Amino acid sequence: MSDSSFPKVRLRRLRRSKKVRELLQEVRLSASDLVAPIFVQEGLSKPESIESLPGMMRLPLEHVTDEVRDVTSLGIPAVIVFGIPAKKDELGTSAFDDNGIVQRAVSLIRKEIRDDIAIVTDVCLCQYTTKGHCGLVNDGSIDNDRSIDTLAKIAVSQARAGADIVAPSAMMDGQVKAIRESLDANGFNDVAIMSYSAKHASPLYAPFRDAAHSAPQFGDRKSYQLSYTNPNEAMREIELDINEGADIVMIKPAIAYLDLIHMAKQRFNVPLAAYSVSGEYALVKAGAKQGMIDENAVMLELLTSIKRAGADIIITYFAKQAASVLK
Numbered sequence: 001m002s003d004s005s006f007p008k009v010r011l012r013r014l015r016r017s018k019k020v021r022e023l024l025q026e027v028r029l030s031a032s033d034l035v036a037p038i039f040v041q042e043g044l045s046k047p048e049s050i051e052s053l054p055g056m057m058r059l060p061l062e063h064v065t066d067e068v069r070d071v072t073s074l075g076i077p078a079v080i081v082f083g084i085p086a087k088k089d090e091l092g093t094s095a096f097d098d099n100g101i102v103q104r105a106v107s108l109i110r111k112e113i114r115d116d117i118a119i120v121t122d123v124c125l126c127q128y129t130t131k132g133h134c135g136l137v138n139d140g141s142i143d144n145d146r147s148i149d150t151l152a153k154i155a156v157s158q159a160r161a162g163a164d165i166v167a168p169s170a171m172m173d174g175q176v177k178a179i180r181e182s183l184d185a186n187g188f189n190d191v192a193i194m195s196y197s198a199k200h201a202s203p204l205y206a207p208f209r210d211a212a213h214s215a216p217q218f219g220d221r222k223s224y225q226l227s228y229t230n231p232n233e234a235m236r237e238i239e240l241d242i243n244e245g246a247d248i249v250m251i252k253p254a255i256a257y258l259d260l261i262h263m264a265k266q267r268f269n270v271p272l273a274a275y276s277v278s279g280e281y282a283l284v285k286a287g288a289k290q291g292m293i294d295e296n297a298v299m300l301e302l303l304t305s306i307k308r309a310g311a312d313i314i315i316t317y318f319a320k321q322a323a324s325v326l327k
Contacts, residue, residue, distance in 0.1 A: 027304060027307055027308045029300065029303055029304045029307050029322075029326065030075075030326060031074055031075035031076050031077075031319075031322070031323035031326055031327065032075060032076075032077055033303075033307060033311075033312070033313065033314050034076050034077075034078075034303075034314055034315075034316060034319040034322060034323060035076070035077075035078045035079065035080050035120060035273075035313060035314065035315040035316070035319065036071045036076050036078070036079050036080070036316075036319035036320055037056075037079070037080050037082060037315065037316075037317055037319070038059065038064065038067055038068070038079050038080070038081050038082065038105075039056065039057070039058045039059060039082050039084060039211055039212065040058075040059050040060075040061060040064050040081060040082070040083055040084070040101055040102070040105045041058040041059065041060065041083075041084035041101070042061070042083070042084065042085050042086040042101040043060075043086045044058060044059070044060035045060060046060060046063075047059050047060065047063055050207075050210070050211045051210075052206070052207035052210040052211060052278070052282060053207050053208075053210075053211050053278055053281060053282060053285075053317060054282075054285045054289075055285070055317075055321070056211065056317055058084060058211065061101065061104055061105060061108065064105045064108060064109060065108055065109060065112045065113060068109050068113050068117055069113065070320065071117065071319070071320060072113065072116050072117050074320055074323035074324060074327060075323055075327065076319055076320070076323050077117070077118055078117060078118035078119070078120055078164075078165075078313075079109075079117060079118075079119060079120065080120040080121070080122060080167065080315055081102055081105055081106060081109075081119065081120070081121050081122065082102075082122050082127070082212055083095075083100065083101040083102035083105065083122075083127060083128075084101065084127055084212055084213055085100065085101055085127065085128055086101075088127075088128055088129055088130045089128075089129065089130060090129060090130055090131070090136075090137070091129070091136065091150070092125040092128035092129040092136070092150060093128075094128050095124075095125060095127075095128040095150070095154045095157075096150065096153040096154045096156075096157045097157070098157050098160060098161070100157070102121055102122075102158060102161070103157055103158060103160075103161040104161075106119055106121060106158060106161040106162045106163050107161045107162055109162070110161070110162035118164045118165065119162060119163050119164050119165070120163070120164065120165040120166075120167050120194060121155075121158040121163040121165070121166050121167065122167055122169055123151055123154050123155050123158065123166050123167060123168040123169065123170070123175075123179065124151075124154075124168070124169045124170045125147065125150065125151070125154075125170060126170075126209075126212075126214040126216070127212050127213065127214045130217065131216065131217050131218070132214055132215055132216040132217045133216050133217075133221065134147075134169065134170035134171060134172070134221060134224065135147030135170055135172050135224065136150060140218070142172075142223065142224060144172050144173055144174070144224075145174075147170065147172045147175075148172050148173075148174050148175045148178040148179075149178065151168055151170055151172060151175050151178065151179060152175075152178040152179050152181070152182035153182070155168065155179045155182060155183060155191075155193075156182050156183060156186050156188065159183055159186070159188040159191040160186075160188075163191060164191065164192065165191070165192045165193070165194050165247075165248070166179065166183070166191060166192075166193055166194070167193075167194040167195070167196065167250070168193065168195055168196060169196040169199060169252075170196075170224075171196065171199050171221075171224045171225050171226075172224065174244070175195075176193055176195050176241045176244035176245055176246050177244035177245060179193060180193060180244065180245035192247040192248065193245060193246050193247050193248070194246070194247065194248035194249075194250060194273055194313075195241040195246040195248070195249055195250060196250045196252055196275070197234075197237050197238040197240075197241040197242075197246065197249040197250055197251070198226055198234035198235075198237050198238055198249075198250070198251045198252070198257075198260060198264070199225050199226065199250070199252045200225055200226045200227070200228050200234075200252065200253065200257065201220065201221055201222045201225035201226065201227060201228075202225075202228065202252075202253050202256075202277070202279070203279065204253050204256070204277045204278065204279030204280060205253075205277055205278060205279065206278070206279060207278035207279055207281070207282045208277065208278035211278065228256070228257070231259070231260055231263065234251070234260050234264075235260075235263060235264065235267060238251075238264055238267075238268060239267075239268070242268060242270055246270070247270070247271070248270065248271040248272070248273055248313065249264065249268065249270055249271075249272060249273070250272075250273040250274065250275055250315075251264060251272070251273075251274050251275070251311075252274070252275035252277060253275065253276065253277040253279070253280060254274040254275060254276040254277070254280065254306045254311070254314070255276060255280045255302055255305070255306070257274075258305060258306065258309040259309075261274050261306065261309040261310050261311050262309045262310050264310070265309070265310025265311075266310070271312045271313065272310060272311055272312050272313070273311060273312065273313035273314070273315060274306050274309075274311035274313070274314055274315070275315040275316075276302070276303065276306060276314060276315065276316040276317070276318070278317060280302070281316070281317040281318060284298055284299060284302070284318075296321070296325050299318050299321065299322055299325075300322065300325065300326075303316060303318065303322055
């Protein structure tokens with residue numbers, strides 16, 4: 001239909017009534033689009049506020065199921081569990097310990113909440129190693145092949161605990177293939193992989209690194225995370241992960257990468273997740289604290305923009321707050 005056959009005055013009429021606007025709304029954000037992050041820390045006796053992520057908490061194991069019940073009561077269908085171990089070592093052994101903090105949290109959720117929530121687990125090494133990198137370090141460099149073997153062990157251990165979806169975030173070459181083969185070989189054919197396929201080297205991760213005690217102890221992560229200047233490389237990484245067996249692919253961060261979310265949605269016929277990261281959350285919280293913005297209005301606009309760009313799944317620290325407002 002041309003502009004001349006659909007004059008602007010008619011568009012104004014369609015916008016005049018709130019109920020008509022709701023009727024004609026093209027993109028609808030709902031709680032069912034969201035995944036809520038949970039931080040569980042070994043050795044805590046009570047919940048601990050995360051200063052860099054206002055409103056988020058590091059939880060002791062005993063409080064995890066109460067948090068998940070809050071999440072489910074709001075209609076949010078999934079959580080993603082991040083573990084903070086009591087001890088780190090060079091090999092990240094607590095990450096694939098069947099008695100590790102994530103494994104115990106998943107087992108507890110599965111036992112007490114059963115199938116009322118989908119459990120996603122982060123498969124990485126940064127919280128568990130003394131070096132704080134996403135892969136194992138050998139002579140100052142990332143050892144990719146040893147790292148993917150370890151990541152596969154982590155995924156199998158988490159699946160054994162009851163994870164529905166494992167989410168490798170380390171950006172190691174071949175990690176999805178190694179994890180898929182190990183899951184299948186251990187009888188976990190039905191456990192899905194949500195790969196951090198296009199995870200960019202971004203300063204917007206700083207609050208998460210504080211929350212999870214996962215900052216690298218030397219250098220940075222630019223040798224294995226993507227540059228925000230290379231959209232075609234991001235698409236190649238996504239395609240490689242799909243070919244290796246990823247069931248869901250992810251772009252991270254979200255707000256500054258809406259073009260890549262849209263591009264991926266147009267190119268690939270698989271579920272697409274976007275991670276609205278800690279820095280995005282913290283910036284909104286800081287602006288609201290200064291009285292500069294309407295926090296809920298900005299939150300909903302930003303999350304809707306992620307869905308409008310094409311994301312099927314949105315991981316966000318605003319999950320509970322957004323679900324409450326939407327409800």
